[in-house]
Amino acid sequence: MQEFEQALHLSATAVVQKLDQLLPVPQDAESRLHEAMRYAVLGGGKRLRPFLVLNSAALFAVNTDCALRVAAAIECIHCYSLVHDDLPCMDDDDMRRGRPSTHKQFDEATAVLAGDALLTLAFDILSRPETHEDPHVRCELVAMFAEAAGARGMVGGQMIDLLAENQNLPVGAIARMQQMKTGALISLACDAGAALGRASPPHRQALHAYAFDLGLAFQIADDLLDSQGDASQIGKTPGKDQAAGKSTFVASMGPDRARTQAQFLSDQAVKHLDLFDKKADLLRQAASYIVNRQA
Numbered sequence: 371m372q373e374f375e376q377a378l379h380l381s382a383t384a385v386v387q388k389l390d391q392l393l394p395v396p397q398d399a400e401s402r403l404h405e406a407m408r409y410a411v412l413g414g415g416k417r418l419r420p421f422l423v424l425n426s427a428a429l430f431a432v433n434t435d436c437a438l439r440v441a442a443a444i445e446c447i448h449c450y451s452l453v454h455d456d457l458p459c460m461d462d463d464d465m466r467r468g469r470p471s472t473h474k475q476f477d478e479a480t481a482v483l484a485g486d487a488l489l490t491l492a493f494d495i496l497s498r499p500e501t502h503e504d505p506h507v508r509c510e511l512v513a514m515f516a517e518a519a520g521a522r523g524m525v526g527g528q529m530i531d532l533l534a535e536n537q538n539l540p541v542g543a544i545a546r547m548q549q550m551k552t553g554a555l556i557s558l559a560c561d562a563g564a565a566l567g568r569a570s571p572p573h574r575q576a577l578h579a580y581a582f583d584l585g586l587a588f589q590i591a592d593d594l595l596d597s598q599g600d601a602s603q604i605g606k607t608p609g610k611d612q613a614a615g616k617s618t619f620v621a622s623m624g625p626d627r628a629r630t631q632a633q634f635l636s637d638q639a640v641k642h643l644d645l646f647d648k649k650a651d652l653l654r655q656a657a658s659y660i661v662n663r664q665a
Contacts (some may be wrong), residue, residue, distance in 0.1 A: 371662075374655035381424050382417035391618060392495060406476045406484035408489075416665075418588075419444045422559035425652050426577055430567020433503070434512045439501045440511065440562050443492040447519050450488035453481050455528070488520070502566060510565050515641060518558035525549025531616065541615035547617070552592070555583025576645045579639040580605055580653065583639035589661050590614045590632040593618040594625060595665070632661045 389411055396404040420441030429438035456471035456479060464474050473481035495501060496511045517523055527550030534547065557567040560581035564574045597620045619628045636657040642649040 371655065371659065374659055375650050377655075378416065378418070378659070381421045381441075382415075384438060385417050385424075385441050386412060387401055388442045388536040389445060392439075392442055392491070396418075397543075402476070402480060403483055403487060406472055406480045406486065407487055409475060410453045410472045410481075410484055410488065411446065411471060415449075417441075417445060417447075418660075419448055419559045422556065422581070422653070422656065424561050425650075425656075426560045426563025427566045429563070429573070429577075429646055429649050430569055432563070432566045436502055436566060439495055439498075440566060443495040443501075443515065444555065444559055444562065446488045446492040447515065447524075449486075449658055450485040450492075451519075451524060451528075451555075453485040453488070457481060460528070460532070485492060493532070507565060510619050511562060511588070514558060514561055514565060514579040519556040521549055523554035523558075527554065534617045537617060539622070541619070541622050544617050544619055544622055547659070548619075549585060552589045553582065556588060557581040558586035563586070573645065576642050580639045580642040583635045583642070584657055584660065585637035587632045587639065587657065588634070590619045590628050591663060593620040594628060594632070595663075596620075597625065629661075636661045 393408050393411060394404040396402075396408070401533065423441040423444055424434075424437050427440070452466055453472045455461050456466055457473055463471055465471060469475075471481075472484060476484070492515060493512060496515060497508060499505075499508075501510050501511070519525065521529075526548050530547040531551055534543075539547070557578060560577040561574070564577050569577070596618070619631070639657045640654045643653055646653075
C-alpha cells in the first residue's frame with residue numbers, strides 16, 4: 371500500500387501543477403471569480419479520478435501531457451460538483467477538504483459562478499489540440515464528459531438524491547442513484563484513458579467493468595466514512611447523510627454488511643483487469659485503497 375500511496379501522491383502533484391497552469395490567474399474585474407475557482411480546485415484532495423485517468427491512459431502508452439490535461443479536466447468537473455453540493459440549497463455543508471467550503475470562504479453567488487466556470491473550463495481543455503492530435507478523439511472525450519456529468523449522469527444522480535430524502539429506497543435504487551451521482555465520473559476516468567489510447571473494444575470493456583464496480587465500492591466506503599468517520603480525518607462534516615434522512619448503502623444494509631459488499635465489489639473490480647497483466651497493478655491497488663481508506 372505504501373507504493374500505491376506514493377504513486378497517488380506523485381500523480382496528485384503532477385495534476386495540481388497542470389491545474390495551476392490551466393486555471394485563470396486572478397486579474398481584472400473578475401479576479402474574485404478566478405480566486406474562487408483556484409480555491410475550490412487547488413485546496414487539497416486525493417485526486418483519485420485524475421489518478422485513474424493517468425493510469426488507464428498509461429496502459430496504452432498515451433503521451434503524459436495529454437493524459438494530464440484530461441485528468442485536469444475531470445478534476446475541474448469533480449471540484450465544480452463539490453462546490454455546488456456544499457451550497458445551502460443542496461447538502462448545506464460548511465466544510466470541504468478540511469477548510470471552509472467555497473461559499474463560506476467567498477459567498478453563495480460567487481460559489482455558483484465558480485462552479486459554472488470550472489465546468490466550462492473542463493470542456494475548453496478537452497477541445498484543445500494539445501489534449502489530443504486527433505479531433506475525433508477530442509470530440510469523443512467531449513461527448514463522454516457531457517454524458518457522465520449531465521442529466522443522465524452526475525447531475526441526474528444528484529436530483530434523485532435530493533428527491534429521495536426521508537425515503538427508504540431499496541438497495542437497487544440506491545445503487546442506480548449512486549452509480550449516476552458518484553460512479554459516473556469514476557467510470558469516465560477509466561473510459562477517458564482508454565479513449566485517449568484508442569483502446570480496442572475488449573480493453574475498453576474491461577476498464578469500464580472495473581470502474582463500474584469500483585464506483586459502487588467507493589460510494590459504500592464513503593457512506594461508511596460519513597456514518598463512522600471523524601471530521602478531522604475526512605475533511606467534512608460527518609453524519610450529514612443520516613441527519614438529512616438520505617438513503618445510503620449503510621442505512622439500507624447496516625455497516626457490517628455494507629463493508630462486506632464493498633470488499634466484494636473491490637475484489638470483483640480487480641478481476642476485470644486480468645487482461646492487462648502486471649501493467650494494471652496500480653489500478654488493482656486503487657481498488658484495495660478505496661475500501662480501506664480512512665479519509
